[in-house]
Amino acid sequence: MRRGYAGAAIALTLSAVACGPKTPDYQSIWSTTPTTTTTTTRVEKPVPLSQYLQNIGVTGQQVAPGNLPDLTVSIPTPPGWSVASNPHIAPETLMISKGNKYPTARLVVFKLNGDFDPAQVIQHGNDDAQLFENFKQLDASTTPYNGFPSSMIQGSYDLDGTRLHSFNRIVIATGSPPAKQRYLVQLTITGLANEAVAQSTDIEAIMRGFVVAAK
Helix, strand or coil, X not given: CCCCCHHXXXXXXXXXXXXCXXXXXXXXXXXXXXXXXXXXXXXXXXXXXXXXXXXXXXXXXEECHHHCCCEEEECCCCCCCEECCCCCCCCCCEEEECCCCCCEXXXXXXXXXXXXXXXXXXXXXXXXXXXXXXXXXXXXXXXXXXXXXXXXXXXXXXXXXXXXXXXXXXXXXXXXXCCCCEEEEEEEEEEEHHHCCCCXXXXXHHHHCCEEEEC
16 A cells, blocks of 8 residues: 555654644645745755654654643644544544545644754655655745744645645643753645645635644
């Protein structure tokens, strides 16, 4: 079975906003020529984030977004969407969907252990997406999100003969004192590429309503 978006790759390995930057205009991206807006100029071969974390000795434990004592993590549920379950997804994952399969929004949180530089980790936040079949990047950024190091990428790719569009944001967040626990927070929204414009209102609502903030 092929991988899903970046969240699946990270989850498989790591299992061993009130205010934020301007959200990319989902609909306008699909109605104009693809562009890239990124703050980095990395040309190295993409390294999956899960592999990079392993290489630097960082481990993680998945935790439910609603059960964090020092960090608020949440997404809104647009009208017509509902909580979804999948036996192949960890129970700590929050997933909502509209319809039987797509579009979906998946929110995962990992409690991280180990010494690392969040700014360096986030440089690999978009690498997974670039490894997918026929990936076409539409937008990307490493602008901080609500003051936390963050990476964002969206684009389209092929999966089992279907063209999909995904928005993926990773945030390396730090909980409130005294623990100042570090977390990896990931929001992935996936839909059919040919329905991207039709679903843009709901998807933009989720993107803009994504909250990551210390308590």
